[in-house]
Amino acid sequence: MATIIINGTEYTLPEGERLNAIQAAQRFGVEIPYYCWHPALSVVANCRMCEIQVGSKDPKTGEIKMIPKMVPGCQTPAKDGTVIVTDSPEVRSHQAMIMEYLLINHPLDCPVCDQAGQCGLQDYSYRHGQAIHRFVEERTVNPRKDVSDQIQLNMDRCIMCTRCVRFCREITRTNELQVERRGNHAEITIFPDRPLDNPMAGNVVDLCPVGALLDKDFLHKQRYWFNDQHSSVCTRCSTGCNIVAEENRGQIWRLRARYNPKVNDYWICDEGRSSYKSANDANLLPAMYLREGGQPREAPVDRALDTARTRLKEIARQGGTIAAVISPFLTVEEAYLLASYIKGLSGEAVLALGPVPVVGEDQTFAPDQRQGRTGDTSFVVPRPFTIRAEKCPNRNGVERILKHFQGEVIPIDRLRERAASTPFDALYITGGGHEPAYEGQEWTKLRDGAKFLVVQDVWPTDLAGTADVILSSATFAEKAGCYVNATGRLQYASAALPPRDGSLPDLDILAILAERPGGGPISSRDVLSELAGQVPAFAAVRSLDGPFPEFGLPLDGSEEPTPGMFRYVDPWHAPRGRVSLAT
CATH class of the missing domain: 3.40.50.740 (Rossmann fold)
Incomplete structure (x- = not known):
């Protein structure tokens, strides 16, 4: 078993678990903020929100040696003797700096954003950001656009975590999304004449941490915090994906994927996602x-x-x-x-x-089973996802x-x-x-x-x-x-x-x-x-x-x-x- 040190406290990892620093900290109730990392996608370390101080403890002398620079927690494997510091003044200052950078061009439209209430920018700005906004130059403004008939993209809100791009490349392998241009001109877009219409496209809405990608079926119809969350199972096919049904005032407003490593991992198909409509149908038997x-x-x-x-x-x-x-x-x-x-x-x-x-x-x-940048295949979920022809x-x-x-x-x-x-x-x-x-x-x-x-x-x-x-x-x-x-x-x-x-x-x-x-x-x-x-x-x-x-x-x-x-x-x-x- 591996023993690691997080903020001065020793913890023992279960035998056989291969985790990165984010996962190891989560297991023991310590938060390392992140945006771009996801356990089912490859590691790119481009948001830099999860950077922490890391070192190692010599098993013989007990001496702790720290790496002089902060490193991304998503790329850092948690192994025996690993020392992780997440609460030092240096780490907190870095997190505030990253939040300020990510919010430079972000519009202050939380009151009208569908992601409000479950938004990574909202939560982390409150916990790790700073109250003063020093950027006074003109912000980059990008028009909202449709990437498919069902999904709207608001590039003003995008923080370029690239989760959506990696999902289309590594999970569905349909490659509809790309990052176009560089620097502050970079934006997510579709390839010409290739809308985001694969049968699992709706998962990019769940993956987006900030509300840049929005489901038009849910857009401006209901506030997340008004909805009761009910654990359920999708009945649209025989795969039996685990879902969360969001209900308010006697109506289902949307279905979202619920994690089950034995069935559907983090995903559901679009057909199952839209199946809530049958429960709200006005033509159901009334008596x-x-x-x-x-x-x-x-x-x-x-x-x-x-x-x-x-x-x-x-x-x-x-x-x-x-x-x-x-x-x-x-x-x-x-x-x-x-x-x-x-x-x-x-x-x-x-x-x-x-x-x-x-x-x-x-x-x-x-899914693409190529190794993540750490060389550890546990960062990519290898199991295929099947949409069954049997629709019961x-x-x-x-x-x-x-x-x-x-x-x-x-x-x-x-x-x-x-x-x-x-x-x-x-x-x-x-x-x-x-x-x-x-x-x-x-x-x-x-x-x-x-x-x-x-x-x-x-x-x-x-x-x-x-x-x-x-x-x-x-x-x-x-x-x-x-x-x-x-x-x-x-x-x-x-x-x-x-x-x-x-x-x-x-x-x-x-x-x-x-x-x-x-x-x-x-x-x-x-x-x-x-x-x-x-x-x-x-x-x-x-x-x-x-x-x-x-x-x-x-x-x-x-x-x-x-x-x-x-x-x-x-x-x-x-x-x-x-x-x-x-x-």
Whole structure:
């Protein structure tokens, strides 16, 4: 194990960790300010904000020898005997000088800047800057420009950290951004006729520490500090990227990447980033419905649920055939409750996997694995990022549930064929995806293949319009539960929104239908514990004790279930408290 000295105090680094001075200081709660460094990008050391005093301690004599000049912490490996000084008058004076330099041309537009509240310039100017601005010459003014249809660049605010340029060169390897000219004329720009439109382009907005790159979807719409931050999982494809959903006043305003070294590192794709819009859609089902007089009519929640429960029980008691379609957009807890409920009605009931949307082919971005300037490959994240063609979050988990309850996975197409030849007495269909799944005549034919039809969905689809009972359920943002991604990792997503008026979370709907003790609401953790004891494929969950593992749990048992690990996060992007407005 390596022993290092930070500001006169000795610390021991865990065995095998290869860190630079910034990372080592963060681990022990000591701040070294920085802008250009990022753990997933190569080291360029061009902002000079992280310069510190560094030396070494002789293991035999104990003598400490310091390097005469300050050096960048991002380029300095923390190894046995390394001495780091971050709080000396010389270091503080240097930080104030660098902040003054970075702010020479920066406009004082914090009140109208979308980055306010999570801005590295704001935070470090307060902590490490100086109150007097000595620069009186005319400032360099650059017009704002669009680098793509979704991203705006304000060069006035740019501090030339080049994080965005390195991301496009090293992570996506699409090379749309470049540094043009030199000195105070330098600016970030795109190559001619090559807009920043790669499928992961939105990550440059998250990477930018100052608000030079802005997402037009979020621009001037909401203040960061008004938003509640909710840890969730992206449900736009089967990769299962970890995200932060920002919510205020019953609406999702944006999704941002949340660090998970086992799944998505620091990134999400643009398709997932924009998927929050489906949770805010004005066309979502506003209520429960019952078919009366040949037309669906709005009904109270309790009446709709009571009708569905009574009719299904009656059909089962008379020996009727029952089938259920379990959507791959349901959580594993919801899929388990639905499967156990339907099988509890009739042991001969048929369970089918709902539509699995597939668009194109998997798209993988293999990062550049060239070594950083320190010669240490740990400064670059080597794992590829894959945008899956399978556009649902939980096919893997639902299939495990289906195999447990009936020994095989029946695709919905097979169920449709059977319904066309031998109609079911009752059919229970679930949806809940980002787009309506049951649109068109080919789906309304299922109505002919069922004497009693229940549709549980968030969209008013063609099929729902023919149903006897329509149960308005929750979008991905309105419910909590777990999903199993394409690699078999079970991950927990928290709810970011309350249920819409006239709807209920799927878990509560199913708990009421099944007449579980207490009815609803019901805890997803309680159902997950029950599921782990009943379904062998989820046996790894039984070893959980305490909080759900922050980075998920592989169901093959290849990892110990730990609640989390130390992670390196930009200090200005750390979650902040929400300020509530009195209304």
